[in-house]
Structure formats: C-alpha cells, structure tokens
Amino acid sequence: xxxxxxxxxxxxxxxxxxxLAVAMRQGEDIILRDFVVSSASRIYAxxxxxxDNPSNLGVSDFSLVAAxxxxxxxFKFTEGLLGENKFGTSPIxxxxxxxxxxxxxxxxxxxxxxxxxxVWTYPSNVSTMPTEYGAVLNxxxxxxxxxxxxxxxxxxxxxxxxxxxxGKQAVTHVSQDQYSTKLIYRDPMYSGALAMNATLGIKFAQxxxxxxxxxxxxxxxxxxxxxxxx
Amino acid sequence: MAEYxxxxxxxxxxxxxxxxxxxxxxxxxxxxxxxxAAGAGAGVSKALWTQxxxxxxxxxxxxxxFSFATTPAVSLTANVDSYITTDGFSxxxxxxxxxxxxxxxxxxxxxxxxxxxxxxxxxGLASGSVVIMQNxxxxxxxxxxxxxxxxxxxxxxxxxxxxxDFDTTQSAYTAYASSTASVxxxxxxxxxxxxxxxxxxxxxxIDRGNQTxxxxxxxxxxxxxxxxxxxxxxxxxxxxxxxxxGGSIPGQALYGYVTSVLSSTAFNVSINSSGFSALxxxxxxxxxxxxxxxxxxxxxxxxxxxxxLNSMAPLGMSPQAYIGGSTSLATFPxxxxxxxxxxxxxxxxxxxxxxxxxxxxxVIEWVAYxxxxxL
Numbered sequence: 001x002x003x004x005x006x007x008x009x010x011x012x013x014x015x016x017x018x019x020l021a022v023a024m025r026q027g028e029d030i031i032l033r034d035f036v037v038s039s040a041s042r043i044y045a046x047x048x049x050x051x052d053n054p055s056n057l058g059v060s061d062f063s064l065v066a067a068x069x070x071x072x073x074x075f076k077f078t079e080g081l082l083g084e085n086k087f088g089t090s091p092i093x094x095x096x097x098x099x100x101x102x103x104x105x106x107x108x109x110x111x112x113x114x115x116x117x118x119v120w121t122y123p124s125n126v127s128t129m130p131t132e133y134g135a136v137l138n139x140x141x142x143x144x145x146x147x148x149x150x151x152x153x154x155x156x157x158x159x160x161x162x163x164x165x166x167g168k169q170a171v172t173h174v175s176q177d178q179y180s181t182k183l184i185y186r187d188p189m190y191s192g193a194l195a196m197n198a199t200l201g202i203k204f205a206q207x208x209x210x211x212x213x214x215x216x217x218x219x220x221x222x223x224x225x226x227x228x229x230x
Numbered sequence: 231m232a233e234y235x236x237x238x239x240x241x242x243x244x245x246x247x248x249x250x251x252x253x254x255x256x257x258x259x260x261x262x263x264x265x266x267a268a269g270a271g272a273g274v275s276k277a278l279w280t281q282x283x284x285x286x287x288x289x290x291x292x293x294x295x296f297s298f299a300t301t302p303a304v305s306l307t308a309n310v311d312s313y314i315t316t317d318g319f320s321x322x323x324x325x326x327x328x329x330x331x332x333x334x335x336x337x338x339x340x341x342x343x344x345x346x347x348x349x350x351x352x353x354g355l356a357s358g359s360v361v362i363m364q365n366x367x368x369x370x371x372x373x374x375x376x377x378x379x380x381x382x383x384x385x386x387x388x389x390x391x392x393x394x395d396f397d398t399t400q401s402a403y404t405a406y407a408s409s410t411a412s413v414x415x416x417x418x419x420x421x422x423x424x425x426x427x428x429x430x431x432x433x434x435x436i437d438r439g440n441q442t443x444x445x446x447x448x449x450x451x452x453x454x455x456x457x458x459x460x461x462x463x464x465x466x467x468x469x470x471x472x473x474x475x476g477g478s479i480p481g482q483a484l485y486g487y488v489t490s491v492l493s494s495t496a497f498n499v500s501i502n503s504s505g506f507s508a509l510x511x512x513x514x515x516x517x518x519x520x521x522x523x524x525x526x527x528x529x530x531x532x533x534x535x536x537x538x539l540n541s542m543a544p545l546g547m548s549p550q551a552y553i554g555g556s557t558s559l560a561t562f563p564x565x566x567x568x569x570x571x572x573x574x575x576x577x578x579x580x581x582x583x584x585x586x587x588x589x590x591x592x593v594i595e596w597v598a599y600x601x602x603x604x605l
Binding site: 054218 | 330333362364365375378379413416418429430459461518519520521522523524526528529530
C-alpha cells in the first residue's frame with residue numbers, strides 16, 4: 001500500500017521502480033537466453049538465397065529442423081489447429097516452438113505464400129500467445145527484441161540470429177518461492193563491525209536446466225535484408 | 231564510506247600463463263606478491279595496478295641479479311621498478327553472451343599449417359584469445375571462406391600476426407591477401423567465449439581409434455567424465471558418430487565420455503571410432519554458399535542455476551573453464567549441486583597477465599580492492 005501511494009505521488013520513485021522491476025525480469029530472461037544459446041547444438045540455415053553462411057531462412061530450414069526433432073522423438077508443444085470455414089485462414093500443424101528475433105519478421109513475411117502463416121490466419125487464436133508471429137510447417141514462431149543475435153558474425157559479415165527451436169522435454173525450470181523475483185536490500189549498520197556493508201542482491205523467480213539435448217536445436221540464420229531496423 | 235568498499239585476497243599457483251581470478255566485483259586496485267620469485271631472488275616479485283593505469287598495465291618490481299668483477303666478486307640482487315602497458319592486469323566482466331571486440335582488417339592469411347593471420351594494424355590479442363573471421367575471399371571461388379564465423383583460439387606471433395591451429399594447405403583453401411582480394415576480410419575477438427560452458431564446440435580434427443581424439447577450434451571446457459554428443463553433418467564425414475547418421479539430418483547422438491583432457495582444445499572420448507570414416511574439412515567454398523552446418527560436439531546434461539557448494543562432490547564434476555586467455559583450467563569454487571553439463575559463468579574479477587604471472591608453479595598472493603572513492 002505504501003509503495004503504491006509513493007509511486008502515485010512521486011514520479012521519480014515510480015520511474016525507478018518501473019526500471020528496476022523490468023531490469024530484474026529482463027536480467028533473468030537474458031540469462032536464460034544466453035544459456036540456451038550455449039547449450040543447443042546448431043543447424044545452419046541453408047535454404048535461403050543470400051549466399052551467406054548461415055543463409056537467410058527458407059522453408060526447407062524449418063522442414064529440416066522439424067525433421068531433426070521428430071527423428072529425436074521430441075514432443076511438440078501445441079496441437080494442430082483444424083481448418084475452419086473462415087475466409088483467409090488455413091489449418092496449422094502441431095508445432096515446436098521457436099524463439100526468434102523481431103528483426104527477422106520481414107524474413108517471415110517474405111515467406112508468406114511459401115509456407116508461412118501469420119498468426120492472424122490461424123483458424124483459431126485460442127492457443128496463440130501475444131508474442132507469436134506465425135508458423136512455418138511444424139514450427140510456431142515467437143519473436144522478441146531480446147532474442148540472441150551476434151552482430152556481423154556470418155561468413156559475409158551479416159548479423160547472425162540464433163533461433164532456438166525446442167520440443168517439450170528440452171528445457172525445464174524450477175520455480176522458486178511461488179515464482180517471485182525479489183530484490184534483497186539491507187542498509188549498512190554502524191552498531192557493529194560485522195554489518196557495516198550494505199547488502200544488495202536479487203533472487204530469481206526460477207532456475208533453468210537443459211533436460212534433453214536432442215530435443216533442442218539452434219537454427220542459426222542471417223536475414224535476407226540489410227539492416228533496416230534503426 | 232566504508233560501506234561501499236570491497237576487499238578480497240587469496241592465493242593462486244601460476245601455470246605460467248595468464249591467471250583469471252573470479253571475484254564478486256571488479257577491482258579498482260590490485261596487488262600481487264610472488265613468494266616463489268622473492269625466495270629465488272629472480273623474476274617479478276610484486277606488481278601493482280590501479281584502474282587509472284588502464285587495462286593491461288602494471289607497475290612491477292623485478293628482482294635482478296648483478297655481479298661485479300671485483301676481488302672478491304660482489305653479487306647483489308636489486309629491485310628494479312618498471313611500468314608496462316601490455317600483459318599486466320586487466321579486469322573482466324562477462325555479463326552477456328555474444329560480445330565482440332573491435333573489428334580489425336586482415337592483410338593476409340597464409341596457406342600453411344598452422345595458418346598465420348596478418349592484420350593491417352596491431353590486433354591487441356593475447357595467446358589464448360578466441361576470434362572469428364569474416365569475408366575470407368580472394369575471389370568469388372578462392373580463399374578460405376570455410377573458416378568464416380568459426381571461433382578459433384589464437385597463438386600470438388607478433389603485434390600484427392597470430393596463428394590458428396588449422397591446416398590451410400588443403401587443396402580447397404588458397405591464401406588470402408587483401409591487396410588483391412575482392413572483399414576486405416576482418417577479424418574480431420570473442421570477448422567471453424566461456425560465458426556459459428562447456429557450450430558448443432566446433433571440431434577441426436578427429437583421430438580415429440579405440441578412443442576418439444577430438445580437436446576443437448576453441449577451448450572445449452570439458453572435464454574428465456563429461457558426457458558428450460557429436461553432431462556430424464554428412465559433408466564433413468565421420469557421421470558414424472551420430473547414432474542417426476547420414477543424410478542432412480544430424481540426429482540423435484551416440485553418447486560418449488571424456489576420458490582425458492590433453493589441452494584446452496584436445497581431448498579423448500570413449501567411443502571406438504576405428505572403422506569410422508574420416509573427418510573431411512577439405513570442402514570447396516561453394517559448399518558454404520548457401521549455408522553449411524559445422525561439425526560440433528556438445529555436452530549432455532545440465533547443472534542447475536544453484537550457487538551452493540557442490541553437495542554431490544565427488545559425484546558431481548567441478549565445473550572448469552578456460553577463461554581470460556589462460557591455458558589452464560580455472561575451477562569455479564561455487565559449483566552447482568546437480569551434476570551435468572552446463573553452468574552459467576557470468577563471472578567478473580581480474581586477470582593476472584602474462585608479464586606478471588611468473589613461471590609455472592610460482593605461488594602468488596593477491597589482494598584486490600574496490601575503493602570507496604577513486605578520483
């Protein structure tokens with residue numbers, strides 16, 4: 001109650017609280033992001049046409065990564081969506097999840113008509129997530145501005161995007177203390193020599209772990225476009 | 231203001247190369263005392279650093295023996311002070327993956343074993359650094375673009391040259407010279423290759439036999455007992471190391487264990503590969519024009535994100551990694567408690583550089599400070 005009142009009354013405090021909360025969760029997300037980048041073995045995209053290694057994403061890359069995960073007996077995350085009698089929609093296959101960069105959205109749009117279905121052309125949006133951008137074959141795509149990218153790291157110097165594709169059993173997390181992220185702070189105290197230092201720390205809401213390496217692959221790609229996002 | 235200062239101390243035994251020291255802070259002031267060198271009366275006995283000196287600098291005291299050809303002869307040991315700006319102390323903070331150093335133009339890459347890279351300006355690397363290269367084309371069909379984007383550990387030969395442990399005398403590779411090349415090639419350092427480890431390593435050679443000797447392009451960070459899996463794309467051969475081999479699908483893996491670690495980039499795996507096909511890196515550049523997956527080896531299993539002492543020791547393996555350009559494995563003292571492969575290494579601290587780390591087996595006492603106020 002006190003915090004809400006203070007936020008309402010004090011703009012600077014509200015700004016600090018906002019930034020701190022975002023930073024805490026974002027820090028946790030980035031740790032998970034880097035963790036999977038370093039854990040999943042890589043498949044270099046080769047289905048694109050930009051003559052780079054890795055290439056930009058082509059439909060055959062989605063096919064290859066899905067076939068790899070299928071061959072490894074991975075579990076798909078989502079059930080297929082049956083076609084419905086709605087204009088402009090098409091059925092969606094059961095899917096693995098792919099975490100990708102918002103910077104690749106133009107690449108996905110370019111695959112429209114070749115296998116990419118925008119989330120708005122799903123027959124139903126019951127199982128979609130706010131960050132879902134669409135699907136190609138058996139891969140449903142989530143996009144984030146915080147997705148991993150290695151700037152200028154391809155054969156020809158393009159940005160390299162790490163698209164994490166996984167089945168259900170690939171990664172798990174352990175929720176801690178009712179899934180709460182906590183900021184821990186204790187003032188310095190001068191009453192005794194042992195407590196003269198302040199304590200500042202963060203307790204994360206969850207711990208992550210790879211549980212099945214064969215159910216995860218990193219589909220590594222470049223973009224078909226020169227950097228346009230500024 | 232005592233509540234903000236931090237102070238840490240400890241002891242390390244030198245391996246003869248740069249020594250990373252992990253701390254819960256980045257120091258602003260560092261002191262080291264080499265008790266072995268002081269006892270022997272030779273070498274760098276103590277060295278100091280403050281943040282204003284800049285990265286890689288050090289103020290050091292070297293014990294130097296003098297002899298005077300008098301009668302009788304007189305021998306003295308003198309403390310000689312000096313100041314260096316390379317290979318001294320540096321701080322480190324590995325907070326996010328995929329960080330790179332500045333882009334440096336490449337003047338040439340030789341067709342040799344090992345290949346030697348010459349840069350147009352000082353590269354600023356140290357032996358043990360990991361780099362990636364781009365645009366290694368001489369023409370559209372010649373050069374060594376096969377190596378672009380692959381992380382390689384370097385051995386520094388001079389301020390503008392270094393070698394990578396790769397044989398570019400193979401027929402599919404031709405030397406690169408920027409003066410006549412169609413594209414300017416570049417190189418940049420991968421700043422924190424061991425941010426999470428062991429990670430994914432690219433395989434550059436395989437010796438087949440009762441055990442499989444694997445060479446990686448960059449430090450593998452495996453320890454003995456580590457369970458590993460191969461991902462061998464068919465163009466590179468040796469696909470028998472995949473249990474689901476053949477075709478273009480690097481499928482479910484045949485698992486093996488690391489039986490011995492020979493160096494930061496070489497180790498043996500408990501898979502009998504005697505009858506397997508050979509690894510073949512002699513692939514034409516055209517094979518990489520539309521993407522090509524590299525042969526990889528990955529760890530299997532996981533560590534959780536806990537930070538308590540390793541309660542499963544000795545069942546759990548102590549996590550170790552090659553960091554800070556060191557050729558010795560650094561052990562992370564706060565091992566997680568679930569045995570497996572991956573742990574996060576968002577480390578910070580400082581590096582005792584090659585010019586102040588003493589000789590192998592030297593015992594070094596260190597003190598690190600984070601000052602209240604630095605003006």
